[in-house]
């Protein structure tokens with residue numbers, strides 16, 4: 001006799017992907033169980049990634065601004081400042097988020113199941129509770145939204161005491177005097193510049209010549225010069241052979257180029273891998289691809305009918321924002337609901353100091369795909385609001401087709417970039433011409449005016 005509890009949809013993982021999928025499925029009148037192994041809801045987005053790092057960033061910006069205003073108030077952080085002091089409002093933010101999510105799930109009658117999920121077959125999942133009890137759930141529609149965890153390269157012995165990963169870095173007790181950051185991706189760039197802004201001497205090390213290689217080099221050059229201006233060191237084209245705690249006072253890195261680099265602590269940000277170990281996806285007939293992720297088609301179907309996957313477990317863009325929409329769409333596809341148009345213009349937000357953001361294609365990509373595209377650049381220090389606010393290291397770049405008409409992409413570096421980008425996103429979604437930025441009235445003085453200045457530069461180049 002089959003004693004499995006039946007549901008219209010089973011969802012594993014309560015991060016942004018799982019949560020939005022659960023709400024979408026439940027609002028369609030379906031019975032939904034959301035399985036989560038941790039006591040808290042929200043996944044790594046809420047507890048280890050996005051929200052904690054952005055809370056620290058907010059305080060790092062305050063510290064940096066106070067230092068910049070040192071002429072007014074001679075400001076220095078106390079030598080032995082605890083990291084917890086610098087993420088002081090985090091608990092409040094997390095509690096507010098957790099109770100909001102719980103209320104939303106309850107309101108929608110989503111059954112919350114606390115335990116570890118393991119596939120028994122393509123339609124059955126066993127959940128093991130903290131007390132060791134096993135319960136089996138079954139459904140024709142299952143969503144894997146189990147997220148990811150940091151990749152640990154074999155030559156970097158992460159011990160979470162001296163050598164950290166991005167999940168454990170904020171568990172450091174005190175702010176170190178120096179920090180080595182391995183990697184040049186989003187997480188590495190964010191934490192490197194945040195800690196540098198807090199006064200930690202940060203050295204960022206990566207095998208590529210520039211960090212954030214998917215952005216145009218004028219943007220990343222602005223980021224690197226801002227980071228170095230704060231006192232940070234960027235070491236590109238450098239391969240780390242080994243990293244060891246010397247047992248006394250430093251982590252020592254040896255590079256293939258023969259350098260020895262020391263720092264009080266180390267952060268390894270070398271990518272993330274899918275959380276599938278406990279799931280036993282092989283029992284459902286699934287396997288990981290060569291990147292260690294679950295492959296899905298455009299409708300987020302895995303290779304097994306009825307099983308969908310969304311969020312970090314399927315790989316890039318690996319953003320909370322994209323994961324939410326993937327989760328919602330996966331639930332729609334599973335339950336035969338029209339999810340609406342799929343927009344491919346997903347903005348990328350990088351909360352480094354200074355901030356970076358992009359939408360559409362980069363200039364480099366546009367040149368490959370469209371030939372001699374036109375580019376308009378507006379520097380924030382040439383815009384009234386930028387001058388008033390003393391912003392020196394910001395710029396906005398618009399890329400258009402070779403005729404200087406169709407908008408192809410926007411990239412921004414500078415504080416406010418992650419908000420400003422949405423103006424460009426809306427224009428792209430509406431297939432607007434570059435002229436829209438000149439024909440619209442923007443508040444004055446605003447940084448958004450940079451759109452007009454950059455668009456005028458493109459119009460000036462039209463033949």
Ligand SMILES: Cc1cc2nc3c(=O)[nH]c(=O)nc-3n(C[C@H](O)[C@H](O)[C@H](O)COP(=O)(O)OP(=O)(O)OC[C@H]3O[C@@H](n4cnc5c(N)ncnc54)[C@H](O)[C@@H]3O)c2cc1C
Pocket residue numbers: 012013014015016017018035036037038041042043044045046048049050051053054115116117118145146147148166167187275278279310311312313318319320321322323349351
């Ligand atoms: C340092 C850092 C900063 C970031 N900053 C940003 C940012 O600024 N903006 C942005 O958009 N994104 C950011 N991200 C990325 C964002 O956090 C992820 O893209 C997002 O959390 C992925 O959501 P998800 O739902 O796929 O998975 P997760 O949020 O990882 O959630 C997965 C959930 O599944 C649960 N789970 C796993 N296995 C099982 C199992 N077998 N049984 C039951 N439950 C299970 C886990 O406990 C977890 O709660 C950041 C990430 C990091 C690490």
